[in-house]
Amino acid sequence: MDKRLLEILVCPLCKGPLHYQREQNELICKADRLAFPIRDDIPVMLEDSARILTDEEVKALH
Amino acid sequence: MIDHQKTVHEQFDPRAQAYLQSPVHAQGPDLLYAQDLVAQAMPPSGVALDVGCGAGHLSFALAHNLSSVTALDSSPSMLSTVDRVAAERGLSKIHTVLGDAAALPFEDGTFCVAATRYSAHHWATPMAAVREMRRVVKPGGYLLVIDVMGEDDWLVDTHLQTLELLRDRSHVRDYSVAQWRTMMRDAAFTEIGYREWPIRLHYESWIQRMSTPANKAAMIRELQTSAPREVRKRLAFESDGSFTVRTGLLWARAKPA
Numbered sequence: 465m466d467k468r469l470l471e472i473l474v475c476p477l478c479k480g481p482l483h484y485q486r487e488q489n490e491l492i493c494k495a496d497r498l499a500f501p502i503r504d505d506i507p508v509m510l511e512d513s514a515r516i517l518t519d520e521e522v523k524a525l526h
Numbered sequence: 527m528i529d530h531q532k533t534v535h536e537q538f539d540p541r542a543q544a545y546l547q548s549p550v551h552a553q554g555p556d557l558l559y560a561q562d563l564v565a566q567a568m569p570p571s572g573v574a575l576d577v578g579c580g581a582g583h584l585s586f587a588l589a590h591n592l593s594s595v596t597a598l599d600s601s602p603s604m605l606s607t608v609d610r611v612a613a614e615r616g617l618s619k620i621h622t623v624l625g626d627a628a629a630l631p632f633e634d635g636t637f638c639v640a641a642t643r644y645s646a647h648h649w650a651t652p653m654a655a656v657r658e659m660r661r662v663v664k665p666g667g668y669l670l671v672i673d674v675m676g677e678d679d680w681l682v683d684t685h686l687q688t689l690e691l692l693r694d695r696s697h698v699r700d701y702s703v704a705q706w707r708t709m710m711r712d713a714a715f716t717e718i719g720y721r722e723w724p725i726r727l728h729y730e731s732w733i734q735r736m737s738t739p740a741n742k743a744a745m746i747r748e749l750q751t752s753a754p755r756e757v758r759k760r761l762a763f764e765s766d767g768s769f770t771v772r773t774g775l776l777w778a779r780a781k782p783a
Contacts, residue, residue, distance in 0.1 A: 468594065469621040476631040500631075506605050508624040509631035512531075 537696040542607040544735045546581040565591040572638040578645025582608035594619040628654035632662045641670035660713040675774040676702035685757045692742045719777035729767030
């Protein structure tokens, strides 16, 4: 993931900040509890393609 | 039944290569004109967003004079094509993002120009997209819209939109210049320029690019031959099914908040 691109990306729903999770290669929106995948280096910023975070995952973010 | 976003995806995802090679898309006076407008309006440090980039022709054109272009589309194969061609041409400043025009995943005030070319006729909620483009441009930033323009004459317009929908089931509509002006004004953009060019659509390649089913291609021909004189004249129907539309370019600037 390009660093400059990472700096300007926000959640498409709430426009809040995203956290890049290197291990799973996902962009996390805490507020909407969504994980947006990065496929072939392309961030997939669609609500329909995002994974809903589990309660455990949300807790672990705090 | 499937939703519109899925329809657009199904229509375009298998056709990236056809769009990369299409002369209507790869060339055109509008592309050169857009390139000049942007080069004159902002310094080489400028950053652009291309909404609905397709095979990336506008992104490639703008990248020559700017420091980076973010290319957004809802089709993964279009974006892979953009990445591949950008790498072939040594354009490391193009970044691809999969997303929806009406819900842009970018911070407020990020770009010097938000641009779109031959994409807006697929937008079911164009007003939402224009508002989003307004949100992501910097104060005093620019909006560039290029698309086939709808017709002011409703008789002609109904025929144009029907031809388009028969050819491509993901077509929503070619918005008219008047409709664009209303949307831009409502999103707090001030128009600073408009140009249009006649674009001849060669029937065979127009149909092949979209893999239009034969029954619908036959309906297109039927619609053309039965169309009233005013429509035939305005859209310049030819004996082989080719016809001429108008590509418009709207250039606007964000009003101060």
